[in-house]
Amino acid sequence: MKILVLGVNHKTANVELRERLAFNGDKLESGVSGLHNVPDVREIALLSTCNRVELYTYVNNIVSGADNIKKFLSAFHNIPRNDFEKSLYVHADSDAIRHVFRVASSLDSMVVGEPQILGQLKDAFDFALSKKTTGVLLNKLMKKAISTAKRVRTETRIAENAVSISFAAVELAKKIFIDLSSKSFMLLGAGEMAELAARHLVNNGVRDVLVVNRTYERGYELAKEFNGKAVKFEDFLHELIHTDIIICSTGAPSYMLNKEQMQKVMKERKHKPVFIIDISVPRNIDPDINKMENVYLYDVDDLQEVVDTNMLERQKEAEKAEKIIDEEVQKFISWTSSLQSVPTIVSLRQKAEEIKNEELEKFKNKYPDMDDEKMKAVEYLTTAITNKLIHPPTVTLKEDTEDRDELIAMIKKLYGINGDDNEE
Amino acid sequence: MRTILFELALTFYFAATIISIIEIFKGGPNINKKESRVLLFIAGIGFVIHTASIIYRYAAAGHLPITSMHEASSFFAWCIVLIFFFLEYRYRVGIMGSFIMPMVFILMLSSSVLPREIRPLSPVLQSYWLGIHTFLAFLGNAAFAVAFGTGIMYLVQEHYLKSKHLGGLFQRLPSIQTLAEINYRLITIGFPLLTLAIITGALWAESVWGTYWRWDPKEVWSLITWFIYALVLHIRLTAGWRGKRAAILSIAGFIVVLFTFFGVNLLLKSIHRFP
Numbered sequence: 058m059k060i061l062v063l064g065v066n067h068k069t070a071n072v073e074l075r076e077r078l079a080f081n082g083d084k085l086e087s088g089v090s091g092l093h094n095v096p097d098v099r100e101i102a103l104l105s106t107c108n109r110v111e112l113y114t115y116v117n118n119i120v121s122g123a124d125n126i127k128k129f130l131s132a133f134h135n136i137p138r139n140d141f142e143k144s145l146y147v148h149a150d151s152d153a154i155r156h157v158f159r160v161a162s163s164l165d166s167m168v169v170g171e172p173q174i175l176g177q178l179k180d181a182f183d184f185a186l187s188k189k190t191t192g193v194l195l196n197k198l199m200k201k202a203i204s205t206a207k208r209v210r211t212e213t214r215i216a217e218n219a220v221s222i223s224f225a226a227v228e229l230a231k232k233i234f235i236d237l238s239s240k241s242f243m244l245l246g247a248g249e250m251a252e253l254a255a256r257h258l259v260n261n262g263v264r265d266v267l268v269v270n271r272t273y274e275r276g277y278e279l280a281k282e283f284n285g286k287a288v289k290f291e292d293f294l295h296e297l298i299h300t301d302i303i304i305c306s307t308g309a310p311s312y313m314l315n316k317e318q319m320q321k322v323m324k325e326r327k328h329k330p331v332f333i334i335d336i337s338v339p340r341n342i343d344p345d346i347n348k349m350e351n352v353y354l355y356d357v358d359d360l361q362e363v364v365d366t367n368m369l370e371r372q373k374e375a376e377k378a379e380k381i382i383d384e385e386v387q388k389f390i391s392w393t394s395s396l397q398s399v400p401t402i403v404s405l406r407q408k409a410e411e412i413k414n415e416e417l418e419k420f421k422n423k424y425p426d427m428d429d430e431k432m433k434a435v436e437y438l439t440t441a442i443t444n445k446l447i448h449p450p451t452v453t454l455k456e457d458t459e460d461r462d463e464l465i466a467m468i469k470k471l472y473g474i475n476g477d478d479n480e481e
Numbered sequence: 482m483r484t485i486l487f488e489l490a491l492t493f494y495f496a497a498t499i500i501s502i503i504e505i506f507k508g509g510p511n512i513n514k515k516e517s518r519v520l521l522f523i524a525g526i527g528f529v530i531h532t533a534s535i536i537y538r539y540a541a542a543g544h545l546p547i548t549s550m551h552e553a554s555s556f557f558a559w560c561i562v563l564i565f566f567f568l569e570y571r572y573r574v575g576i577m578g579s580f581i582m583p584m585v586f587i588l589m590l591s592s593s594v595l596p597r598e599i600r601p602l603s604p605v606l607q608s609y610w611l612g613i614h615t616f617l618a619f620l621g622n623a624a625f626a627v628a629f630g631t632g633i634m635y636l637v638q639e640h641y642l643k644s645k646h647l648g649g650l651f652q653r654l655p656s657i658q659t660l661a662e663i664n665y666r667l668i669t670i671g672f673p674l675l676t677l678a679i680i681t682g683a684l685w686a687e688s689v690w691g692t693y694w695r696w697d698p699k700e701v702w703s704l705i706t707w708f709i710y711a712l713v714l715h716i717r718l719t720a721g722w723r724g725k726r727a728a729i730l731s732i733a734g735f736i737v738v739l740f741t742f743f744g745v746n747l748l749l750k751s752i753h754r755f756p
């Protein structure tokens with residue numbers, strides 16, 4: 058079947074090499090069409106993300122195909138072959154199929170189970186499709202990669218739990234509150250992680266956003282970004298009364314909120330639950346607050362622990378996913394090998410059809426007075442006989458048996474079907 | 482026929498209980514919600530058959546079948562399933578069945594071992610009040626039973642969140658606020674029903690004995706129950722006490738309900754005792 062996958066990823070190559078091999082911007086189009094013109098390459102799709110550069114190809118010959126592609130890569134990117142050859146993995150046939158399925162199912166990702174890769178892969182194939190560099194085989198491979206990835210997603214819990222701190226915060230918020238859209242949220246301070254978590258919360262429906270910053274202007278800028286309201290630093294304690302979720306990330310050297318203050322706040326808000334995420338180091342919120350009822354305080358280590366547990370869970374699920382992929386690879390292989398017999402079956406049918414038509418023609422000439430009804434009956438009879446005759450060999454050829462190649466050869470010989478046909 | 486229907490209902494509830502227990506131990510989030518649909522389906526069949534068996538018995542006895550321990554346990558279980566389905570329809574908390582079905586099954590099992598014959602009704606009980614008073618009381622207590630289940634669910638989920646070990650059922654249980662909300666809703670259903678049951682009971686007593694209140698043990702314990710749930714509602718409305726304490730109180734309240742239901746019948750002398 059001659060499927061060949063070549064590539065580098067975050068495990069085999071460092072960023073520098075990945076950058077040098079990347080097909081970004083204009084390089085993607087020229088890369089795809091350039092590769093399509095490489096000798097031996099019949100079909101090609103190209104995936105280039107920050108973590109991986111991969112070529113999915115259908116070639117005439119695995120060995121020379123791989124060699125020609127390497128030559129092309131070296132010339133196209135202007136890198137000596139020695140610089141990338143060690144980092145480049147080359148998978149052929151069943152290994153290649155498995156690799157594509159694993160990539161699509163996010164088992165090969167840096168963060169196992171992250172969902173973006175499937176979209177990137179789809180885009181890569183869509184692009185190749187638009188450039189007409191793929192055909193029957195790669196299109197089918199892509200379709201199967203997507204359905205395998207979906208199967209993995211529904212039958213395992215690989216993508217179920219949050220594996221980043223900012224997502225873990227959202228996951229927890231959803232287990233505390235009924236719906237996030239009616240909740241108000243305060244961003245206390247700033248910082249990359251805090252802003253990312255804030256963005257996730259907003260994306261998950263939180264609408265009422267308050268931003269508190271020691272410098273009001275900075276707070277104002279941030280508030281604009283989240284469609285929220287900036288609050289003066291002095292007023293933050295008062296605003297806590299109406300706040301359900303707090304993300305705190307300031308550079309303050311000591312606690313900004315202690316238990317007594319929080320007790321007052323809780324009384325004022327009639328003990329409605331509060332979720333506080335303190336990702337500042339050193340911590341800005343007295344950890345004792347977590348002992349209060351209806352207050353859920355998580356610091357950065359707590360969130361990290363949640364993430365670690367989830368990661369472990371994903372590893373376990375990945376094992377289940379590998380089994381699913383094994384099954385799907387098997388299915389794909391039997392599909393490709395059934396392809397081999399298709400041209401022979403088609404020729405056999407054509408042959409039978411020709412003979413039938415020829416004989417019918419002769420028959421019509423011999424008995425020109427025959428009425429239509431009887432003629433129809435004769436036609437029906439001949440069709441039935443030819444169909445019955447070619448049915449058993451068709452079924453046999455479609456079956457996935459060891460000796461299929463011999464059978465194909467034998468049928469060709471027996472029925473005098475020429476060997477020049479369109480078999481690839 | 483009555484017996485067959487009852488046994489069938491018991492069997493379906495048993496199957497639902499087994500599934501619900503498997504659900505608890507399996508952990509992790511629902512992958513495709515298939516299991517909880519199976520649970521609902523089986524419990525649903527059980528409920529339909531159970532309803533038929535109660536109607537049969539109603540027809541045979543000529544009054545609401547709640548005049549023996551067998552009938553009362555079965556009818557109580559029926560009320561709990563009714564409320565469970567109402568909540569499932571309204572809130573769709575798949576895992577709730579795991580906390581409710583075992584309770585239903587235990588009630589049905591205890592009902593099944595008790596004598597089942599239909600006895601003639603004593604003249605005192607022959608009144609239209611019988612149906613009204615007991616139905617209100619049973620439905621109210623069933624609401625408290627389900628509130629007990631959600632109270633436990635709340636405590637489990639709250640424990641996960643506070644201890645920060647998010648294992649086991651964390652993914653499957655809904656948010657604590659959802660659980661608190663359901664719990665509160667149930668008490669706001671159960672409390673007026675219990676109040677009405679006490680009032681209709683008093684009216685009935687007046688029509689039979691000429692006195693509204695006789696300090697019968699069941700009356701006393703019902704009053705204690707009433708005060709507990711009144712307290713839950715009161716502190717929620719005034720001090721905003723909610724969450725864990727409300728969950729604990731609703732668990733405590735149901736333990737009193739159970740004592741009122743079983744304890745009074747087994748241990749104390751009461752006009753509410755079954756013959």
